Amino acid sequence: MKKIILPALAMLIVAQSPAYAINDKYRKQLEQSGCTQMSELEGCDIHKSKAENAKAGFSNPQAPVANDSANTQTPYAGQWVAKSDAGATVATIRIDSKENVWVNGKRVNAKRTDGTLQFRQGKMTFTIQGDRRLTGEDYWTDSDAGTKGPIEVE
Structure with a gap:
């Protein structure tokens, strides 16, 4: 009987101890x-x-996703950076799982075209390839200045 009580008591104590993964300031x-x-x-x-x-665009981050996230995951989702040939940041891009796009914090309309996601802000057009196995095919173009550069995922 004592052999069962001691391990059961130890398991009960371990199960009741809270785990603090983040500090109080960060939680607040x-x-x-x-x-x-x-x-x-x-x-x-x-x-x-x-x-x-x-x-x-983070309206209710704690709300559960209604449909299966594995089926609705988009290859475009994430943080992206458009860079110039010199390596300077031209624009920061955020795309959520519903393919809503923000360029430098401003919402823009996007459309799927021939396996890519394309969107514009001003004279700049951004094109992100849907097949993530292909590298170096994400780019931006500025029709006014006639320049072009790569878009990289962060």
């Missing part, structure tokens, strides 16, 4: 901003309010 920042650790990786800013993050 997440709560105040409406971000989660996952949405923060996607660009949600913990230094902004819930309303500001909602305006930036």
Whole structure:
């Protein structure tokens, strides 16, 4: 009988101890901003309010996804950086799982064309290839200046 009670008591004590993966200050920042650790990786800013993050496209990061995320995952989702030939950042691009696109924090309309996602901001056109096995085929063009450069995933 004693052989069963001691291991059961030890397991009960271990199961009741809370695990603290983040510190209290960081947890409060997440709560105040409406971000989660996952949405923060996607660009949600913990230094902004819930309303500001909602305006930036993080309207309800804690809401569960209604349909299967494996079937709705898009190859375009993530953070992207358009660079000049000299290596300077031309634009920062964020694309969510529903293919909503933000260029330098401003929402732009995007469309799928021939296996790519294309969108414009001003005179600049951005093209991101849907097949992620192909490298070096994501690019931007500026029709006004006649320049072109690569787009890289962060």
